[in-house]
Amino acid sequence: MKTKSKDLFSILEKSRNSWSDKLKIFSDKKNFLTDQDMESLEELLYGSDLGPSTAHYFLETIKKEKNLNYSVLLTSLKSEMLNSLNLAYRDADSIWESLNDTNRTEPVVWLVSGVNGAGKTTSIGKLAYMANLKGYKVLMASADTFRAAAQDQLISWSKKAGVFIFAPEDMKDPSAVAYNACQKAKAQNYDLVLIDTAGRLHTQSNLMNELEKIKKVIGNLLPKSPQESFLVLDANSGQNACVQAKNFHSILNITGVILTKLDGSSKGGVAISLAKDLKLPVLFLGMGEALSDIQKFNPNNFVSALMGGQGQ
């Protein structure tokens, strides 16, 4: 698995360029920033992927800086980004704690949700691969009974990741798939069940209710499950990702976000408003379509890669 911050630096190139392009208008200011500069800064922050409330907070904090110049502006911005990310930080390694519990007698279940095409199935493949490498007996469950090709796609990922799959052709109710997969996992001593769900918009209340039902039936069979409820968000959605997150969180009590497609996105800064506005931790970053294109999220590395050497 890629863990070097060097990789993250290149992955975040577009997001970094987007920030540095905007900030460079201040770079030749040797004197303290003027009122007009502050107006430009306000425009910049509100137009960024931080979202209005985080942008407002950052602006107010920066305004309080004494001797505000370009260098102080950059230092303040980076430090506020880091503070915000740390507010919600959760170490991605903590997802393995319930699996490692020596008193565990039942399988652990991870439920994966998100809007259409966010990267749920791909991320499940990546997580399953990680779990397999750690030696766990993994069962993928195809609770996306909506899209015709969804089962085949998950079957293909199960082969790549080297794990088992539960994908009955005749079951059309996603809750029934989830329930039966958990039952099978319990009976056959699986360690982990990874439940893939169909993409849905947070505004489709019937489909959101369906997710709630999936979660409920899992809990009826395995009272401690699901131990994790991951939300997969496409970094390209920018601020819309926050709107999605708020709605999915209210239904599923999301335990962590997997932020995908950072490669090619210029809106990586959305991780900051997820943390500041919703207190939702990003656990993993998706950065490509291969099994190993996933990386644990680390606030320090993220801010360094997002802002680069700007201001130094």
Ligand SMILES: Nc1nc2c(ncn2[C@@H]2O[C@H](COP(=O)(O)OP(=O)(O)OP(=O)(O)O)[C@@H](O)[C@H]2O)c(=O)[nH]1
């Ligand atoms: N570049 C890049 N592509 C990704 C990443 N994650 C997923 N993809 C691609 O995004 C597309 C959609 O991925 P899926 O995993 O099928 O997304 P999904 O959320 O399961 O989609 P639905 O089930 O249709 O809602 C595929 O072409 C993936 O290869 C990523 O981190 N980076």
Ligand SMILES: [Mg+2]
């Ligand atoms: Mg899918």
